[in-house]
Amino acid sequence: MKLNRVLIYGMGLMGGSLSLAIRELDPKAEIIAVVRSEKSKESIQKKKLADLVYTLAETKNVNWNGYDFVVFSTPVASLLEIIPSLPKSGETIFIDLGSTKQTIIDAVDLHFGDKEHNYISTHPICGSEQAGPEASIPNLYQDKLCILTKPKRGSEKTLELVKQFWENIGSWTINMDAKSHDETLAYVSHLPHVVSTILVNVAGNNKTTMEQVSSIAKPITGGGFRDMSRIAGSNAEMWTSIFKENQYFLQNSIDEFIKQLTEFRNLLDGNSELDDSKIHSIWDLALKQKETIQKTK
Amino acid sequence: MKLNRVLIYGMGLMGGSLSLAIRELDPKAEIIAVVRSEKSKESIQKKKLADLVYTLAETKNVNWNGYDFVVFSTPVASLLEIIPSLPKSGETIFIDLGSTKQTIIDAVDLHFGDKEHNYISTHPICGSEQAGPEASIPNLYQDKLCILTKPKRGSEKTLELVKQFWENIGSWTINMDAKSHDETLAYVSHLPHVVSTILVNVAGNNKTTMEQVSSIAKPITGGGFRDMSRIAGSNAEMWTSIFKENQYFLQNSIDEFIKQLTEFRNLLDGNSELDDSKIHSIWDLALKQKETIQKTK
Numbered sequence: 166m167k168l169n170r171v172l173i174y175g176m177g178l179m180g181g182s183l184s185l186a187i188r189e190l191d192p193k194a195e196i197i198a199v200v201r202s203e204k205s206k207e208s209i210q211k212k213k214l215a216d217l218v219y220t221l222a223e224t225k226n227v228n229w230n231g232y233d234f235v236v237f238s239t240p241v242a243s244l245l246e247i248i249p250s251l252p253k254s255g256e257t258i259f260i261d262l263g264s265t266k267q268t269i270i271d272a273v274d275l276h277f278g279d280k281e282h283n284y285i286s287t288h289p290i291c292g293s294e295q296a297g298p299e300a301s302i303p304n305l306y307q308d309k310l311c312i313l314t315k316p317k318r319g320s321e322k323t324l325e326l327v328k329q330f331w332e333n334i335g336s337w338t339i340n341m342d343a344k345s346h347d348e349t350l351a352y353v354s355h356l357p358h359v360v361s362t363i364l365v366n367v368a369g370n371n372k373t374t375m376e377q378v379s380s381i382a383k384p385i386t387g388g389g390f391r392d393m394s395r396i397a398g399s400n401a402e403m404w405t406s407i408f409k410e411n412q413y414f415l416q417n418s419i420d421e422f423i424k425q426l427t428e429f430r431n432l433l434d435g436n437s438e439l440d441d442s443k444i445h446s447i448w449d450l451a452l453k454q455k456e457t458i459q460k461t462k
Numbered sequence: 463m464k465l466n467r468v469l470i471y472g473m474g475l476m477g478g479s480l481s482l483a484i485r486e487l488d489p490k491a492e493i494i495a496v497v498r499s500e501k502s503k504e505s506i507q508k509k510k511l512a513d514l515v516y517t518l519a520e521t522k523n524v525n526w527n528g529y530d531f532v533v534f535s536t537p538v539a540s541l542l543e544i545i546p547s548l549p550k551s552g553e554t555i556f557i558d559l560g561s562t563k564q565t566i567i568d569a570v571d572l573h574f575g576d577k578e579h580n581y582i583s584t585h586p587i588c589g590s591e592q593a594g595p596e597a598s599i600p601n602l603y604q605d606k607l608c609i610l611t612k613p614k615r616g617s618e619k620t621l622e623l624v625k626q627f628w629e630n631i632g633s634w635t636i637n638m639d640a641k642s643h644d645e646t647l648a649y650v651s652h653l654p655h656v657v658s659t660i661l662v663n664v665a666g667n668n669k670t671t672m673e674q675v676s677s678i679a680k681p682i683t684g685g686g687f688r689d690m691s692r693i694a695g696s697n698a699e700m701w702t703s704i705f706k707e708n709q710y711f712l713q714n715s716i717d718e719f720i721k722q723l724t725e726f727r728n729l730l731d732g733n734s735e736l737d738d739s740k741i742h743s744i745w746d747l748a749l750k751q752k753e754t755i756q757k758t759k
Contacts, residue, residue: 290684310682339678349674352665353683357690359726360661362748367719368649369751377646381636384757385607386650387587391756392689393654398748405741412730419727422664423720429656430716433709444702451659451695454666459688460681 166258166326167233168194173215174227174247176200179262179289180238181214181301186334189303197232199224200298208299230255234330237261240406241268248272251284258323259284264403265350265410266314266343273316283323286314288346289336290354296400307335314343351414353458356422358404359415361397463555463623464530465491470512471524471544473497476559476586477535478511478598483631486600494529496521497595505596527552531627534558537703538565545569548581555620556581561647561700562707563611563640570613580620583611585643586633587651593697604632611640648711650755653719655701656712658694 168191173180176198184196198215200206209218229235229252237244241263249272251259263269269286277284289311311331315324328338341349368374368390377385408415432443456462465488470477473495481493495512497503506515526532526549534541538560546569548556560566566583574581586608608628612621625635638646665671665687674682705712729740753759 290682309684310680312682337678337680339674339682341674345670345674348668348670349682352668352671353687356664357661357686359723360657361686361690362745363719363722363726364654364657365748365752365755366744367653367715367722368755369747370718370722371645371649371715373642373645374649375754377636377638377642378755381634382757383607383634384755385587385609385636385646386755387606389654389658389693390650392692393658394748394752394756395689396686397752398745398750401742401745404745405736405738408730408741409736412732412736416727416730418664418668419723419730421667422660423723423727425660425664425667426656426716426720429660430713430720433705433713433716435709439702439706439709441702444705445698447663448659448695448698448701450666451662451691452698453695455662455691455694457672458662458665458675458681458683459691460679 166330170194170232170234171196172199172227172229172232172235173197174199174235174237175239175243176205176209176214176218176298177238178296178298178300179291179305180236181209181212181298182303182305183236183238183262183334184214185301185303186306190333199227205298208297212299212301214298214301229259230257232257235259237263240403241265241410242406244269245272249276251276253277253280253282255283257283258326260287260327262287262289264288264354264407266341266346268410270314270316270343274318277316277318279318281318281320282316283320284316285319285324285327286316286343287327287331288312288314288350289331296403304335306331309336311336311338312341312346313338314341314346347411348414348417351411351418355404355407355411355415356418358396358399359408359419360422361394365394365397463627467491467529467531468493469496469524469526469529469532470494471496471532471534472536472540473502473506473511473515473595474535475593475595475597476588476602477533478506478509478595479600479602480533480535480559480631481511482598482600483603487630496524502595505594509596509598511595511598526556527554529554532556534560537700538562538707539703541566542569545573548573550574550577550579552580554580555623557584557624559584559586561585561651561704563638563643565707567611567613567640571615574613574615576615578615578617579613580617581613582616582621582624583613583640584624584628585609585611585647586628593700601632603628606633608633608635609638609643610635611638611643644708645711645714648708648715652701652704652708652712653715655693655696656705656716657719658691662691662694 196215198218206218273284291309493512495515503515570581588606
């Protein structure tokens with residue numbers, strides 16, 4: 166893939182880190198950034214994350230075909246407004262870093278119709294509680310998964326180039342259709358964020374717990390609560406946008422969670438002859454599935 | 463507190479680590495262990511975690527008053543069977559490391575009646591996914607919280623000695639009545655373990671997720687899922703015992719969790735005009751409460 170002129174449209178932690186990774190790959194790449202706020206522009210200039218940086222206000226009509234490679238690193242909702250304005254011809258390769266895929270793929274398919282094109286949707290899995298370009302690091306994508314989703318008429322050759330690009334910066338890749346992506350991510354990413362957040366609010370809502378918490382200077386929680394709450398409440402704006410795009414699968418995953426939790430709850434009937442074997446089988450299943458999902462065995 | 467002769471009744475990770483900590487505190491302490499299995503006995507002998515070690519089968523009537531300090535590190539259910547046989551006079555100080563308190567305190571209060579005694583219930587918060595005496599480490603209790611629960615007629619002087627003991631091995635202490643302990647721990651420890659386990663099983667039950675998982679050699683999950691599933695399915699026997707002792711508060715905490723999760727779920731009505739402000743306020747609350755609970759601000 167040619168990287169002579171690269172446009173990173175939206176530059177927070179992910180766009181900024183991608184810029185650093187591209188520079189390591191090709192030190193001659195000219196990187197142009199477009200951002201929403203003056204504050205971001207200043208951070209990017211200070212950290213030298215791009216050769217040129219413009220705010221949206223300074224950007225009227227982008228000449229998309231003036232770039233070899235355009236990376237959209239904006240919230241999905243903004244991206245959906247841009248897609249209908251993309252050129253239907255030219256050599257520019259377009260990718261996005263969107264956390265959900267179906268609405269993006271639908272918009273791309275609709276816009277390009279039957280015409281073959283160079284837009285490939287991608288999703289590098291490398292969340293962080295940190296945000297903003299100032300948190301950028303060159304190895305954010307090292308040894309991480311990047312999911313590739315090809316629109317109906319996206320070129321196979323472009324898919325291959327985009328795959329190579331991600332592998333060149335140290336990620337490993339997998340192809341997934343939009344539905345499989347959004348459904349899988351609901352279970353392994355979106356639901357965990359919801360559950361972590363609710364868990365903190367449930368503890369926070371218990372009077373006794375909060376009285377005990379406030380009675381000493383040190384935390385009363387151990388490693389379990391600390392790990393389970395690490396992602397709670399992080400990045401409200403980003404997550405609201407993700408939930409909006411993935412309501413159907415997230416709702417399904419929540420319904421299944423409530424179902425299984427209710428079944429567990431109903432084992433606790435106040436009887437000291439509680440059915441050990443049922444709890445053991447829930448626990449054993451989790452241990453086995455955790456190993457399968459995380460590939461630790 | 464005198465530590466010339468110490469009995470650690472039940473020696474897994476916690477009892478074994480306590481033995482190592484006591485040896486650092488008082489190298490002359492003679493430590494005797496009682497364990498259930500031959501396998502534990504061998505591990506303890508191999509790691510030299512006690513001067514003498516007996517299996518339950520080799521132990522008939524324990525002469526409790528022959529020790530300065532007796533530490534019960536057995537499941538609560540076994541402890542409840544031992545308490546009625548404890549001597550009602552003598553200088554021996556008794557503690558346990560039980561994860562729930564109400565049933566223990568009730569049994570102690572019932573056994574000793576109006577007689578002042580030297581039994582103090584304690585709960586060091588230092589969980590680990592590891593178990594068994596072979597995992598013992600001398601600094602398990604360093605910089606950890608130990609909760610102290612005094613039975614009705616437990617001696618104030620003994621409470622002070624027990625408090626000093628824990629602080630001498632590096633823990634910080636807090637006094638909590640049994641009800642506050644069990645209720646608080648339901649929210650900051652027991653519920654998180656349930657939620658982590660169910661979360662893994664919900665992902666494991668989704669066909670699409672498991673198809674994607676099995677399609678590549680690397681994990682498709684990021685740090686969020688990894689942290690949220692760390693404690694899933696661990697130590698089934700111990701947790702079943704804890705749930706049994708704390709059914710009432712655990713059930714309350716699950717009910718509140720389901721309530722808040724259902725409220726969140728109902729915000730997702732398939733409408734792209736999803737109420738951002740409600741999600742933001744749930745997220746902001748979690749962020750604030752997380753800081754309060756973990757004392758990070």
